[in-house]
Amino acid sequence: MSVTWRHLPASAREIAVAATDAVEAAKARDGAAYEAATARLGGAERSGLVLGAVVRLLLEETHPDGLDGDDVRQVLEHCVRAAAPWRPEVDPHVVLVLLASALGVYDPGEDSSPPDPAAIARHAPLLVADLLAVTGRPVDGYLGAAFTEIERTERHD
Numbered sequence: 001m002s003v004t005w006r007h008l009p010a011s012a013r014e015i016a017v018a019a020t021d022a023v024e025a026a027k028a029r030d031g032a033a034y035e036a037a038t039a040r041l042g043g044a045e046r047s048g049l050v051l052g053a054v055v056r057l058l059l060e061e062t063h064p065d066g067l068d069g070d071d072v073r074q075v076l077e078h079c080v081r082a083a084a085p086w087r088p089e090v091d092p093h094v095v096l097v098l099l100a101s102a103l104g105v106y107d108p109g110e111d112s113s114p115p116d117p118a119a120i121a122r123h124a125p126l127l128v129a130d131l132l133a134v135t136g137r138p139v140d141g142y143l144g145a146a147f148t149e150i151e152r153t154e155r156h157d
Contacts (some may be wrong), residue, residue, distance in 0.1 A: 006146055012041070015047045016143045019054070023132065024140045029086040034125070042121035051124035054139070057103040057112035058131035072099055079130040087126065091115075094123040100117035 022037035063071055077096050088118045093124040094115045100106035108114040115123070122124070132139060 003065065012050075012147055015044045015050050016102075016147070018044060018073070019051060019125065019128075019143060022121075023036045023129045026083075026125045026129035027132075031086065034050055034087075035129060038118075038125060041125070042118040044121075048117055048120045048124070049150060050146050051120070051128065052102050053149055054128055054142045055098055055124065055131070057061055057117055057142050057149075058128065058135065059099075062131055063133045067103065070101075072096075075127075075131070078107070081126050082130050083126045090126060091119065091123065094119050095127055098124055098127050140149070 017041035018037050018064060022034060022041055023025070025031075025033035025037055041051075059067060059075070076092060079095050080090055080092050088127075097106055097111070097115055098120065128139060128142075132142075
């Protein structure tokens with residue numbers, strides 16, 4: 001993926017930089033850098049939308065034939081188990097919400113405890129980093145593609 005996000009408005013670049021920092025900190029298991037980056041993400045409006053699009057793109061790439069319930073469970077378990085040693089507060093419910101949202105099957109109205117934007121910001125980079133380990137590619141291209149997709153969707157609405 002060669003799409004770039006560096007030409008975007010400042011608010012979008014802020015999300016992209018914070019997401020990149022958080023994903024890189026997750027890969028390095030750097031708690032302090034992760035906390036700082038996810039705090040910035042949590043305060044950035046629409047960061048959940050962007051991270052959700054990145055997750056969806058990664059799921060499509062890593063599961064080109066689609067996902068079934070077992071695939072979702074495996075992605076969820078792998079992410080939580082990989083994160084738990086250095087992020088013991090990782091919440092499987094939030095990761096499941098991220099997966100279900102990215103797949104378009106999550107209804108927050110039916111969730112008795114939907115995660116807030118800060119929880120999404122603290123968990124999405126963990127999932128993105130875990131999925132990136134499968135692709136072996138950097139997050140930049142996925143962010144660029146996510147912004148392009150969001151822009152295209154908003155133009156058609």
